[in-house]
Amino acid sequence: MKIPIDPAAFAPFIAWLFKLWVRTIRFEPHGAIDFLDRNRRGEAGVIALWHGEIFPVTAFGHTVSSHLVTFVSxxxxxxxxxxxxxxxxxxTVRGSSTRGGVxxxxxxxxxxxQxxxxxxxxxxGPKGPRHKAKDGVIFLAQRAGAKILPIRAYPERKVVFDKSWDHFVLPLPFTRCPVxxxxxxxxxxxxxxxxxxERETARLEARMLALGAE
Known part of the structure; x- marks a missing residue:
């Protein structure tokens, strides 16, 4: 008899592995990192990132603060x-631009x-096109009275999954990673x-594309 295994049962191990992985990465932050401190004092903010850079940006965020609310499909x-x-x-809140977004x-x-x-x-996200911003972040920031904080990460040693729509980036352990x-x-x-x-989304998209250097 086949016993089904719930993939979510592996979440504790994955979380442990993620924390261990993060500890090996040498992050080098540049720019307006002081905004994270202002947020702790009550200034609302929305972190904007590209889908393909979820791992390195989330990893960097974990070294600074995990006091975040994140969208998950x-x-x-x-x-x-x-x-x-x-x-x-x-x-976490469950929903995306294709399902349960509002x-x-x-x-x-x-x-x-709260x-x-x-x-x-x-x-x-969640399905692209890659590096084409959608307008949900503008709606959220205005409704919450928040500023949008663009963040990009460029790990030096990495695996890039070119066959995925977002070219998902996986930083290798012990790499240097400018943020x-x-x-x-x-x-x-x-x-x-x-x-x-459209105007506000294009303005944010331009900022993201100009941030750092490939």
Whole structure:
């Protein structure tokens, strides 16, 4: 008789392995890292990153603060990811731009206000196109009265999964990893019409693409 194994049962081991992996990476932060301290004093923020850089950016964030609220898809894989993130200190909300998005955004806003957590948003996820920002982050930042903090990571030694849509980056243990934190971006207080959303999203996308050097 085949006994089914729930992949989420491996979350404790994955979280332990992640923490161990993070300890080996030599992060070199540049830019507006002081905003993380301002957040601890009550200034709302949303961290913006590319989907392919989830691992190195989350790893860097873990060395600074895990007092975050993170979006995770409602898929089976998302359940494993959510349990791992919760074990390293994150609060998670389930939803994406393709499923449960508005509900997740509103829940994240409540968590940000009630628990003083920064939100983490993969702005080209969950399915791309790669490095094309979507507008959910603008909606969340305006509703939460938050600034958007662009972050990029460039590990020197890495494995890049070129066949994945996001070119997922896995930093190798003991690598050097420059991290670039852009100046916090204020979001307009105008009504978020289609044109306004397109303008603000393009402004954030340009900042992300100019941040650091490939």
């Amino acid at each position: 409602q898929s089976k894989d998302g359940e494993v990811i959510a349990r791992v993130l919760e074990r390293i200190g994150h609060t 509900k997740a955004l509103l829940k994240a806003k409540r968590v940000m206000e 628990e003083n957590r920064m939100a983490v948003f993969t702005i080209d 670039y934190v852009g100046e916090p971006m204020d979001v307009t207080d105008e009504k978020l019409t289609k044109d306004v959303l």
